[in-house]
Amino acid sequence: MTSLSVFIFGVFNFFIMYLAVYSYKKDWRESFILAALYLGVFIWGLTEFLSLFNILNFNGVICGWIFYDVGILSFLFTKYKNKSLSTPKISLTCLKCWEFYFIGILLITTFFLAIIYPPSNWDSMTYHLPRIEHWIQNMSLSHYNTSIPRQLYSAPFSEIVILHGRLLSGDDWLMNLAQWFAFLGAIIGISKIVADFGLNRKSQIIAALFFATLPMAILQASSTQNDLVETLWIICLAERFLAWRKEPKLHYSIDFGIALGLAICTKGTAYPIAFAFVVAYAIMSIRQYRTKLIGALCAATICLMLNVPHYIRNYVTFKNPIETSDKTMASPSVESFFISLFSNIYVNIPIPVPKSNEINEELFKVDKNIYPYGSIYVYSKDKWLKERGGMPFFHEDFMKNTFHTIFIIIAFISVFYIKKKRCVLYSLIVLACWGMFVLCIPWQPWITRLQTPLFALSAPLFAFMFNRIRYTKLKTFCLLMLCGFSLLPLFFNRTRPLLSFQAIPIVEEWTLNKMFWNTSRDELVFYNYPGTYQDYTSACYIISKTNTADIGLIIGADTWEYPLWRYMRHTKSVTPQINHEVSDSIYLKANTLFILNRSNNIVDINDKNKDIPFVYQRDVSQWVILYPYNK
Secondary structure, X not given: OOHHHHHHHHHHHHXXXXXXXXXXXXXXXXXXXXXXXXXXXXXXXXXXXHHHOXXXXXXXXXXXXXXXXXXXXXXXXXXXXXXXXXXOOOOHHHHHXXXXXXXXHHHHHHHHHHHHOOOOOHHHHHHHHHHHHHHHHHOOOOOOOOOOOHHHHOOOHHHHHHHHHHHHHOOOOOOOHHHHHHHHHHHHHHHHHHHHOOOOHHHHHHHHHHHHOOHHHHHHXXXXXXXXXXXXXXXXXXHHHHHHHHOOOHHHHHHHHHHHHHHHHHOOOHHHHHHHHHHHHHHHHHHOHHHHHHHHHHHHHHHHHHHHHHHHHHHHHHOOOOOOOOOOOOOOOHHHHHHHHHHHHHOOOOOOOOOHHHHHHHHHOOOOOOOOOOXXXXXXXXXXXXXXOOOOOOOOOOOOOHHHHHHHHHHHHXXXXXXXXXXXXXXXXXXXXXXXXXXXXXXXXXXXXXXXHHHHHHHHHHHHHHHHOOOHHHHHHHHHHHHHHHHHHHHOOOXXXXXXXXXXXXXXXXXXXXXXXXXXXXXXXXXXXHHHHHHHHHHHHHHHHHOOOEEEEEEOOOOOOHHHHHHHHHHOOOOOEEEEOOOOOOOOOOOXXXXXXXXXXXXXXHHOOOOOOEEEEEEOOEEEEEOOOOO
């Protein structure tokens, strides 16, 4: 199936699920949220089922989706056999708001970028996408031998979604769309949350616009990371919590459990972020245990079921169901909380600070459990001007959300002046979500990426605050500031740019002079690692000419693996078996080795220790080195 056919097939599958849900709910946004949740459960269930029997391949996936189509279409045919099919009724008042059209521009542009640019994110090249290729090769989600443990213990749901598109299309044209769809879903979910509070259509669009203009969300909407997918489930969790609190029915509890389970199955940061909602849900259920306890038990059971298979795989391999890296979780303390709170705010607002040298000296002395990746750097006035510390760097890992952070701080302060108790309760829960995140997740240079779900949860707070502003000009100024700044990451995306002005001294640093119209798609894959494009392709060319059927990888824990899979897929009619090898083992099984010594990996063959790929081929009982090319 071609990529276009697979895309149409995916849209069709979501649409029929949406119609099936809409036939009961009659609310287009609630139907969208529920369709996303139920389709997520189906994708998870189908993948785990096929993996259990080692038939996770094209035939298995396509048969599963055909079964899905037959089931949903049969339901729709039976339900609407003697009556007309009801269609969603969407209010046209939103068409009068220019903010609605601006959101549309952001969605259309990011969709275009997601299609036209190949995956190039560093983590995606290291573990997000290689784990998918190993799953396809093994026809199972089971753990395998690898020198990159993140390919195993990381929550898998986002990659499971990408896996289906990769299997059906045979290539990576659709891989970025998982995040884009989550971006769209989060925007719709945020507007639904604001509607649940009784705010008007204008306020709903404003809240959606707040998140749609978030620089980090814009950059990630066309990438293969998983923060936006997690954001979608967290927003669904919040919306289902509000629906359950208003009307505590059993099916709302089930939806809550599904959203929580999918969020945890997508990314580990969902644990601290969702914790406040879970606690609030548990307290309310216990207080009225006679009517709500059964629903709470159902929610907990469903959440656990969605994660048990991955927990089991982790336990078998690591003896820990929730295995993480040593730097993932912080050591909670009062000191770490306030230092991390300052760091989480300052990383988004890098303004010059008085006595910066003294502050930096103290930060460097702080316990490494608080700053495992190195402490945050506080700018002085001269340093800020010299290095342009306040200038945005439009990269999907490090983008700063300056104006959004300022507005959120103001919104939290204004909460105390809100009269609606439901709004105050929600605001306090979101504040607790931020607090748990700061307490549990240590500061990292890419911490703004991990904050994305929190900004989404805070979007309704912006609408609450915005609704209280009486001055129309001030409102317009705030919106124009958000929209104007959002155009910079939209057009000057560091790894997927639409524009590049190399003649302007400051702007030339924002993007490289490689665009989709003047650079091959193969080379664009290396946008984050441009110096190794020639090395990788030359090494892969040698491997493709050896006609080897098995390749052994000796690489580091943070090394790019996906380009090798991609090259082999495009140049070989049958992709060779690619497996990780232990670098110091004398029992190397592969006939050909692909070696890239990066991230403290020991390579003992011919005592090579270089940061470029090398190819070794077995010749009788020896290994003969084949250099990628002559430098």
